[in-house]
Amino acid sequence: ADFTETTMEFPWHSGKVLEQLNRQRKQGLLCDCTFVVDGVDFKAHKAVLAACSVYFRTLFLDQKDVVHLDISNASIQHVLDFMYTAKLSLSLQNVEDVLSVAHFLQMQEIRPLKVRRF
Numbered sequence: 001a002d003f004t005e006t007t008m009e010f011p012w013h014s015g016k017v018l019e020q021l022n023r024q025r026k027q028g029l030l031c032d033c034t035f036v037v038d039g040v041d042f043k044a045h046k047a048v049l050a051a052c053s054v055y056f057r058t059l060f061l062d063q064k065d066v067v068h069l070d071i072s073n074a075s076i077q078h079v080l081d082f083m084y085t086a087k088l089s090l091s092l093q094n095v096e097d098v099l100s101v102a103h104f105l106q107m108q109e110i111r112p113l114k115v116r117r118f
Helices: 013-029 048-052 056-062 073-085 095-104 111-115
Strands: 033-038 040-044 066-069
Touching: 013 073, 033 073, 040 048, 040 073, 040 095, 048 056, 048 066, 073 095
Parallel strands: 033 066
Antiparallel strands: 033 040
């Protein structure tokens, strides 16, 4: 009997990979870049940051491993969590800062929220 090639899809795979990368980030494992906000170090994976942010993609093409950003510490935490979980925690207290950081980082998925009313 001839075997015909088949392609199997695993739709949950990408979510599981991102979940594992987030776990690594939170434990500081296998992270290949650090960015500093308000004196706080944030470790992350260049590939994840570059995939989510035009700003980071451009920066990393210039071979930078440590980046100092002049943005809100709390807001970058929300944006970083979004990059790894596809979930964005917004409140009336943080929405402007979070969207401002997303705009600064040139994050195409979040930027359209700026025109919506929260």
